Amino acid sequence: MTAIAFITHHDCTLHRVAAHHPEVPERLSAIDDRLLASGIGILLSHYDAPLVTREQLLRVHDAGYVDWVEASAPPQDSDTMVCLDEGDTVMTGHTLTAARRAAGAAVLGVDLVMSGEASSAFCSVRPPGHHAERARAMGFCIFNNVAVGTAHALAHHGLERVAVVDFDVHHGNGTEEIFRQEPRVLFCSTFQHPFYPFTGTEKETPNLVDCPLPRGATGADFREAVLAHWMPALEDFRPQLVMVSAGFDAHREEDMADLRLVEDDYAWVTRQLKDLADRHAGGRLVSCLEGGYDLSSLGRSVGVHLDALIGY
Numbered sequence: 001m002t003a004i005a006f007i008t009h010h011d012c013t014l015h016r017v018a019a020h021h022p023e024v025p026e027r028l029s030a031i032d033d034r035l036l037a038s039g040i041g042i043l044l045s046h047y048d049a050p051l052v053t054r055e056q057l058l059r060v061h062d063a064g065y066v067d068w069v070e071a072s073a074p075p076q077d078s079d080t081m082v083c084l085d086e087g088d089t090v091m092t093g094h095t096l097t098a099a100r101r102a103a104g105a106a107v108l109g110v111d112l113v114m115s116g117e118a119s120s121a122f123c124s125v126r127p128p129g130h131h132a133e134r135a136r137a138m139g140f141c142i143f144n145n146v147a148v149g150t151a152h153a154l155a156h157h158g159l160e161r162v163a164v165v166d167f168d169v170h171h172g173n174g175t176e177e178i179f180r181q182e183p184r185v186l187f188c189s190t191f192q193h194p195f196y197p198f199t200g201t202e203k204e205t206p207n208l209v210d211c212p213l214p215r216g217a218t219g220a221d222f223r224e225a226v227l228a229h230w231m232p233a234l235e236d237f238r239p240q241l242v243m244v245s246a247g248f249d250a251h252r253e254e255d256m257a258d259l260r261l262v263e264d265d266y267a268w269v270t271r272q273l274k275d276l277a278d279r280h281a282g283g284r285l286v287s288c289l290e291g292g293y294d295l296s297s298l299g300r301s302v303g304v305h306l307d308a309l310i311g312y
Contacts, residue, residue: 002283003045004309005112005121006035007105012049012125014094018081021090022256022293023126023140031124031289034299040306045118049105049125051097052148056107059151060144060178065135069142070096084137089127091142099127099142102288106149106243109286113241114157120274120285120309122246124302128290130172130245131197139170139197146245146288147178150185153241160184163239163276165230166191167222167269168247168290169257171200171210175245180205186237188230190222192250192259209233215258219265222250226269234276242277242285248292248301256293263297263304270308285309 013025035041057066073096074080082091102125109121129146131139146164153159163186164179166172171191176199179185186207193201193212200210211225248266250259277285287305292298 002119003117004043004306005047005109005118006041006044006124007047007049007108007121008124009049009101009105011094011101012098015098015127016092016094017090023128025126026295027126027292027298028124030295030299031302034303035306038303040303040310043310044306047108047112049101049123050108051100052103052107052143056148056152057103057143059155060134060147062135069137084142089137089140089142095127095142101125102127102129103143103145103148106145106286106288107152109288110149110153110157110241113284113286114153119283120277121287122302122306122309123286123288125289128247129288130166130168130175130247130290131170132174133177136174138174141174144174144178146243147175149286149288150179150243154184159240161186161237161239162241162243163188163234163237164243164245165189165273166245166247166290167250168245169250169254169259170196170247170291172245173197173199176200176208180208183207186233186239188233190225192217192257195257213259216260218260219262222259222261222265223268226272231272231276238280239276240281240284242273242281244273244285244287245290246287246305247290248298251292251294251297251301253294253297263300266301267304267308270305274309
């Protein structure tokens with residue numbers, strides 16, 4: 001059996017923000033604890049996330065924006081906090097390195113599955129990325145990790161069709177903004193609406209398949225949207241690679257949102273995407289951690305996500 005890659009880096013735990021901020025280093029610890037407790041960890045091939053290169057970032061971000069982020073970063077030995085937006089997206093001394101590792105993980109994941117060294121990959125990294133637009137940080141996100149990986153697949157590996165699938169409770173506005181005019185990318189998403197960032201409700205180009213879900217929507221509602229809207233579009237598109245923005249904050253135990261998904265729903269959608277990748281992409285799938293802030297449900301949800309990638 002070809003390996004399932006698990007990509008992370010200690011630097012991603014050093015990024016700390018303000019007290020009571022939900023995007024905490026313990027998110028990655030909760031995932032590690034679940035891998036250990038369940039025994040899944042020994043079935044994975046573990047990799048350190050590299051630092052993303054400037055060339056890789058500039059495929060999806062404006063040069064001026066990258067320069068601004070780098071200039072805004074406090075020194076590593078500093079306790080200074082710098083807000084990149086209205087207050088949600090904060091940089092401290094280790095944040096820039098963590099963000100470079102998070103984006104670099106997506107690039108490595110693509111390289112591993114394209115080379116056949118791994119059949120699929122999960123990037124257990126932070127800060128998340130799917131809200132980061134071409135020239136704007138927001139929603140805890142600085143560099144758009146899944147977009148960087150997708151653009152690398154197009155530019156470096158010469159792919160012609162990459163699907164990006166996003167099941168975070170928040171709409172992946174940054175990914176959509178970056179690829180809105182890119183016919184080689186099909187973007188499919190489910191998200192709570194109305195809810196932050198209050199985007200994704202108007203179909204603007206044919207390569208966007210947005211499925212807003214109302215407050216209180218259940219796993220049955222989520223599955224119906226996936227089967228009715230995502231899967232027909234994905235089958236028609238025949239992706240050569242499946243990229244996943246894997247946000248687990250639509251879980252019913254999350255207190256930051258109001259969808260009612262459970263672990264079985266995440267296992268189900270992962271199997272749907274794995275089967276799609278098997279049919280059209282030689283099994284190639286790269287999943288990048290996005291949201292998920294209740295530590296217990298996050299660990300359990302990532303566990304079943306990985307189980308499904310393994311084939312359990």
